[in-house]
Amino acid sequence: xxxxxxxxxxxxxxxxxxxxxxxxxxxxxxxxxxxxxxxxxxxxxxxxxxxxxxxxxxxxxxxxxxxxxxxxxxxxxxxxxxxxxxxxxxxxxxxxxxxxxxxxxxxxxxxxxxxxxxxxxxxxxxxxxxxxxxxxxxxxxxxxxxxxxxxxxxxxxxxxxxxxxxxxxxxxxxxxxxxxxxx
Amino acid sequence: xxxxxxxxxxxxxxxxxxxxxxxxxxxxxxxxxxxxxxxxxxxxxxxxxxxxxxxxxxxxxxx
Numbered sequence: 001x002x003x004x005x006x007x008x009x010x011x012x013x014x015x016x017x018x019x020x021x022x023x024x025x026x027x028x029x030x031x032x033x034x035x036x037x038x039x040x041x042x043x044x045x046x047x048x049x050x051x052x053x054x055x056x057x058x059x060x061x062x063x064x065x066x067x068x069x070x071x072x073x074x075x076x077x078x079x080x081x082x083x084x085x086x087x088x089x090x091x092x093x094x095x096x097x098x099x100x101x102x103x104x105x106x107x108x109x110x111x112x113x114x115x116x117x118x119x120x121x122x123x124x125x126x127x128x129x130x131x132x133x134x135x136x137x138x139x140x141x142x143x144x145x146x147x148x149x150x151x152x153x154x155x156x157x158x159x160x161x162x163x164x165x166x167x168x169x170x171x172x173x174x175x176x177x178x179x180x181x182x183x
Numbered sequence: 184x185x186x187x188x189x190x191x192x193x194x195x196x197x198x199x200x201x202x203x204x205x206x207x208x209x210x211x212x213x214x215x216x217x218x219x220x221x222x223x224x225x226x227x228x229x230x231x232x233x234x235x236x237x238x239x240x241x242x243x244x245x246x
Contacts, residue, residue: 015244018244027241052241053240057241060238066195069226069229073202073222074206076206077207077218077222080221084214
């Protein structure tokens, strides 16, 4: 028995460099894989060697796939946004934001409408109703009326920092409520 | 056979959802849903066609 341990130990000592290779390391981290390898070291029959190889290959492919997909997601999202911006710059006539402040239709749509009237999502509506009046007022000014923080601070006669704080707190509260709802 | 592949792909996508969500921040708010769908589509497409060749043998590492 101790002889077996020695042989395994010797094998690993001899290949210290390779063990440090991340792919080998992660492969051996699995107890079952380690067991297979140990078996193959002690009894290096064709079958044992082949079994290690097969599991290693599937492990290798899995790692490669994960890496590949991860990169794919990252670069694809970058490209996607680049493409979108290029198109947007090319076709300036697709009006998304309103060219002028006094843009007729969209502005007209909004007049007289509060934040609660514009919300279509039921859960969001319920959560919004639970906010304090002031928080709701600030959210409305920021998201519906497109006011700057500074302007809001002036109308409510307080400091911009305070508005910013209240805004953040309101969003946090909303986020919290919606999360709880999801669970 | 086909079914097995699909399940694998689905698992991969599910495991990658946090990463996808994180990458959605690359684009503007309006485009995020589109991008999410596009990414998933791309993953399915790629996993169906992609094959990793020349996987090394385990014993190649040890001489």
